[in-house]
Amino acid sequence: MRLIWLTLILLLVASDGLRAEELLQRAYEDRADTSTDAQVHVIYALPAGAYDRRLDVLGIIERSLGVANSWLAEATGGQRLRYDRTADGHLDISFLQLARDAETYRGFGGHIRDEIEKDINAAGFNHPRKIYLVYFEGKNKRTCASGAWPPSLPGNAAVLFLLTTFSKAPPCTRYWFTWEEPGWWENSAVHELLHTLGFAARCGQAGVEGSHVLDDSKDLLYGRSRKRGERFLDVDHGQYYRHGIEGCPDLANSAFLEPSSSPAELPPGWVPDKHCIYSGYGKRTCRDITG
Numbered sequence: 001m002r003l004i005w006l007t008l009i010l011l012l013v014a015s016d017g018l019r020a021e022e023l024l025q026r027a028y029e030d031r032a033d034t035s036t037d038a039q040v041h042v043i044y045a046l047p048a049g050a051y052d053r054r055l056d057v058l059g060i061i062e063r064s065l066g067v068a069n070s071w072l073a074e075a076t077g078g079q080r081l082r083y084d085r086t087a088d089g090h091l092d093i094s095f096l097q098l099a100r101d102a103e104t105y106r107g108f109g110g111h112i113r114d115e116i117e118k119d120i121n122a123a124g125f126n127h128p129r130k131i132y133l134v135y136f137e138g139k140n141k142r143t144c145a146s147g148a149w150p151p152s153l154p155g156n157a158a159v160l161f162l163l164t165t166f167s168k169a170p171p172c173t174r175y176w177f178t179w180e181e182p183g184w185w186e187n188s189a190v191h192e193l194l195h196t197l198g199f200a201a202r203c204g205q206a207g208v209e210g211s212h213v214l215d216d217s218k219d220l221l222y223g224r225s226r227k228r229g230e231r232f233l234d235v236d237h238g239q240y241y242r243h244g245i246e247g248c249p250d251l252a253n254s255a256f257l258e259p260s261s262s263p264a265e266l267p268p269g270w271v272p273d274k275h276c277i278y279s280g281y282g283k284r285t286c287r288d289i290t291g
């Protein structure tokens with residue numbers, strides 16, 4: 001019986017893979033842009049020697065982020081994150097082979113996101129109107145996901161550490177990408193992107209602790225423990241979405257959402273008229289945009 005199930009699963013995976021493979025070609029660079037607006041570019045990043053699960057070409061990341069964005073549109077009444085897309089409407093995912101191996105990255109402990117941010121920027125992923133969502137086939141010592149948080153930690157990379165294991169807790173690999181209701185990775189992708197856009201900002205009402213909210217454990221940006229289950233976007237409209245606090249960044253106005261409000265807000269501290277290359281640890285080098 002076990003063999004029959006295994007065969008069935010393998011057949012399903014194989015047929016799905018073949019269908020999807022016809023759909024998506026691996027891209028090693030950012031493809032030609034179809035929009036000049038602020039947008040999120042997705043990278044599937046493989047440390048040296050790591051196993052390539054081909055999450056980019058099998059359509060797995062694209063489907064997962066489709067689910068995540070549908071959830072966001074439902075929560076906002078129609079606003080979604082603007083992703084970098086190809087001319088035929090697919091997600092523009094880049095594959096990046098990193099020069100350093102997973103163990104080297106893991107050795108950076110809490111600074112692994114900074115090191116990955118440095119490497120993707122050095123590899124050319126540093127467009128002045130983009131932030132990057134990196135699916136990293138490696139481990140973090142402490143967490144399954146991490147983002148920048150401007151203005152305290154300027155940056156352009158949110159990273160999902162797909163293979164993190166813990167000594168006293170179940171590994172991140174216990175989660176898989178979902179096709180219908182958002183699950184752990186879908187929620188985490190949006191959670192870390194919101195951090196990288198500067199949310200929750202300190203100026204949100206009482207209940208903000210660092211980049212997280214404290215008032216409802218089902219809030220997408222609740223930070224104390226991130227259990228499975230349904231998530232809500234700023235449950236009481238007090239901290240980061242349609243909060244009505246003058247002068248405080250609001251996700252509803254983010255330039256990275258579509259439709260965008262007018263005028264749209266860039267992340268706090270973003271340098272709009274310069275080309276900035278980030279090197280992790282909140283550091284960046286900005287030059288005038290020419291041509």
Ligand SMILES: [Zn+2]
Nearest residue numbers: 191195212223
């Ligand atoms: Zn967080």
